[in-house]
Amino acid sequence: MEVTMMNVVKRFGNFKAVDNLSLTIKDGEFVALLGPSGCGKTTTLLMLAGIYKPDAGEIIFDDKIVNDVLPKDRNIGMCFQSYALYPHMTVEQNIAFPLKLKKLPKKVIDEKVREIAAKFRIEHLLKRYPGQISGGQQQRVALARALIKEPNLLLLDEPLSNLDAGLRISMRAEIKKLQKELGITTVFVTHDQTEALSMSDRIAVMNKGKLQAIGTPEDLYMRPKNMFIAGFIGNPPMNFLEVGYIMDGDRVTLKGKNFEISLPEEISRTFIKKQNNERIVMGIRPEHLSVGAEAPNTIKGEIYVVEHLGKDKLVDVKVGDDRIKVLTGQDFEGKMGDTVNLHLDFKNVHLFDAADGNSMKRVA
Amino acid sequence: MSELEAKILERVTAKKASMEGVRKFFTALPFLGPFLFLIILFYLVPVILTFTMSLTSMDYALEWNFVGLKNFVRFFQDSSVKIVVLNTVKYVVYTLMINVGFGFFLAVATSYFIKNENLRLAFQTIWMLPRMTPPVVYALLWLWFLDPTEAGTLNSVLHKLFGLPAQNWILNHPMKVVIVANGLIGTSLAMVVFSAAIKSIPVDYFRAASVDGASDWDVVRHVIVPFLKWPIMFMTIWQTLSLITSYEYILLITDGGPLNRSEVLSLFSYHKAFSNYEFGYGAAISTVLVIFAVILAVVMLKVFGYDAIMMRGEIDEKRDKDHISF
Ligand SMILES: Nc1ncnc2c1ncn2[C@@H]1O[C@H](COP(=O)(O)OP(=O)(O)OP(=O)(O)O)[C@@H](O)[C@H]1O
Ligand SMILES: [Mg+2]
Numbered sequence: 001m002e003v004t005m006m007n008v009v010k011r012f013g014n015f016k017a018v019d020n021l022s023l024t025i026k027d028g029e030f031v032a033l034l035g036p037s038g039c040g041k042t043t044t045l046l047m048l049a050g051i052y053k054p055d056a057g058e059i060i061f062d063d064k065i066v067n068d069v070l071p072k073d074r075n076i077g078m079c080f081q082s083y084a085l086y087p088h089m090t091v092e093q094n095i096a097f098p099l100k101l102k103k104l105p106k107k108v109i110d111e112k113v114r115e116i117a118a119k120f121r122i123e124h125l126l127k128r129y130p131g132q133i134s135g136g137q138q139q140r141v142a143l144a145r146a147l148i149k150e151p152n153l154l155l156l157d158e159p160l161s162n163l164d165a166g167l168r169i170s171m172r173a174e175i176k177k178l179q180k181e182l183g184i185t186t187v188f189v190t191h192d193q194t195e196a197l198s199m200s201d202r203i204a205v206m207n208k209g210k211l212q213a214i215g216t217p218e219d220l221y222m223r224p225k226n227m228f229i230a231g232f233i234g235n236p237p238m239n240f241l242e243v244g245y246i247m248d249g250d251r252v253t254l255k256g257k258n259f260e261i262s263l264p265e266e267i268s269r270t271f272i273k274k275q276n277n278e279r280i281v282m283g284i285r286p287e288h289l290s291v292g293a294e295a296p297n298t299i300k301g302e303i304y305v306v307e308h309l310g311k312d313k314l315v316d317v318k319v320g321d322d323r324i325k326v327l328t329g330q331d332f333e334g335k336m337g338d339t340v341n342l343h344l345d346f347k348n349v350h351l352f353d354a355a356d357g358n359s360m361k362r363v364a
Numbered sequence: 365m366s367e368l369e370a371k372i373l374e375r376v377t378a379k380k381a382s383m384e385g386v387r388k389f390f391t392a393l394p395f396l397g398p399f400l401f402l403i404i405l406f407y408l409v410p411v412i413l414t415f416t417m418s419l420t421s422m423d424y425a426l427e428w429n430f431v432g433l434k435n436f437v438r439f440f441q442d443s444s445v446k447i448v449v450l451n452t453v454k455y456v457v458y459t460l461m462i463n464v465g466f467g468f469f470l471a472v473a474t475s476y477f478i479k480n481e482n483l484r485l486a487f488q489t490i491w492m493l494p495r496m497t498p499p500v501v502y503a504l505l506w507l508w509f510l511d512p513t514e515a516g517t518l519n520s521v522l523h524k525l526f527g528l529p530a531q532n533w534i535l536n537h538p539m540k541v542v543i544v545a546n547g548l549i550g551t552s553l554a555m556v557v558f559s560a561a562i563k564s565i566p567v568d569y570f571r572a573a574s575v576d577g578a579s580d581w582d583v584v585r586h587v588i589v590p591f592l593k594w595p596i597m598f599m600t601i602w603q604t605l606s607l608i609t610s611y612e613y614i615l616l617i618t619d620g621g622p623l624n625r626s627e628v629l630s631l632f633s634y635h636k637a638f639s640n641y642e643f644g645y646g647a648a649i650s651t652v653l654v655i656f657a658v659i660l661a662v663v664m665l666k667v668f669g670y671d672a673i674m675m676r677g678e679i680d681e682k683r684d685k686d687h688i689s690f
Contacts (some may be wrong), residue, residue: 046571049571049575050574050575051571051574051575070574071571071574071575072574072575072576072577072578072579074575076575077575078571078572078575080568080571080572081568082566082568084566084568084569084571084572086569086572086586086587086590088590088591088593089590097573097576097586098576098577101576101577101578101579101582102577145576149576149577
């Protein structure tokens, strides 16, 4: 089922929890709704579920406006942040509940419950109560309950947030596989970008009730639309440096307090032009910086601290008052206090307007 | 470990446990003390006095002439006792149904269906009014409402609406009047308790149910009722006990009449003691009532699983212990 939200607004009193949200989710697509805590993710999900009615705008399933359709008539499967398993029902009764409400014959229900329980590997828990199983198991029960009625739309509200790291990784794969198998349009809410990047076809990034961007994980990573996306997507986060903008022929020069970087002509051309001496923000990811020999067009700094990340090292370099994080290989030998020269991968330099934070990249 | 050792160990732990218990009792005494004192003063002492009195033939002369179990024998032979007991059962069962049943209905209506906070408050306050009215005023309101003349409120309303002739409600339906009047007043307590319980159900359960396809009726049946199991049981026990022993509204509205038709045991005891000045006999009736109430309370607590009410939550501790991952 294709889901469209058009200029949807949800207010709580004077507070706009969701502000003019427009978004289309294609049939069978897995979209992650990513954003910091309190940005309106759950509210958006609850509007899709029909529990909140939008104050303005339209929610459209396929071609039908469903603003006034009750949750029970929307054929939606939902997995709540709290799981919301009924404590007075056994696991079996919990999973069977949506079918029982549909008044299906008991034989059919039993069969379906057994089938889905096998899929989620919870057959041995059917007779227990939710209070008697672990968090990971509860989560699978909640998923089974959401999926048993073969919904047209699956809504998952941070279903993995209560799990330990190991279980979370295996559940990610599990959910993704299941979603592709069943081909159910799915909206997955999370504030963990790794989760979003690894699971979804597209990611919708929200902040303060507004949709910041929607795109494939690669899109958001390579071509962030604004500073919020640039800083939010990617781990460790992008470095931002305030610089002065100088245009010299076709070359753009970025003038920092303690460094000066000239971008090659072919790179300079990909950015929109600004007034000379205007303040702008340069962004570069730790993985697009490297430590090398002293040379022109590099940034000179002093190592402040070196963090071991297992596979890599994260080097914190002090440049004047700024700090720049650099990702290096495990073989990097630098120590605290050493002077280093940072080489930039110019293809991956981002420039942002200092006033509104929008990317200066020309749209192709 | 040999069997003997095990036995010794068991003894020692048992003894330790009992000493622990004594120590705990003395630690708790300063906290429980005032309460224990009040219970003894206002509950135990009257019970003992009543029981002692029931063994006498005390009358208006207020003399303690002990007559053994004569009063109890008289009670079981008294021809009016049968009708009074029957009335009591009817009164308790039906009033309870209104109290708890209607209270539940109102709680669901005001806490689940009415989403507007102010409207809910207004509605609940209206139902609280009888509670806040002194019993005498409340009873007078009923007498006035049921006035047997054509000018009586109920009579004139029924006459205007359906052309029904005026009738003497209290004379014709004494039990029903008593039950309705008492039922409505108890309703507010149940309503408040149930409303609070409904409000404390995490909202995700309601949301999950409606996404799962539940209608409002399904939500009431599959979510609200199961979550309110304990409050409902508690209210049932509480109201049963208070109904068995209370009589003030009956006294004020029908005074047990006409001809014992709305007389219940507690009122019967009151009448014997304070109308006929047969204090000994009245005390005996009260004693029977107290014994009956205690037995009933114990049975109900057992049936409803008092242990389960108090131990609830222990199950949760098992959680996460048998964590089985993929
Ligand atoms: N019923 C409500 N009444 C008033 N304000 C609300 C209500 N529900 C949510 N809000 C506010 O709306 C904003 C968005 O809430 P929402 O629950 O959608 O956040 P979220 O993105 O899901 O956050 P989290 O990641 O913490 O779950 C928050 O600032 C919250 O305080
Ligand atoms: Mg949320």
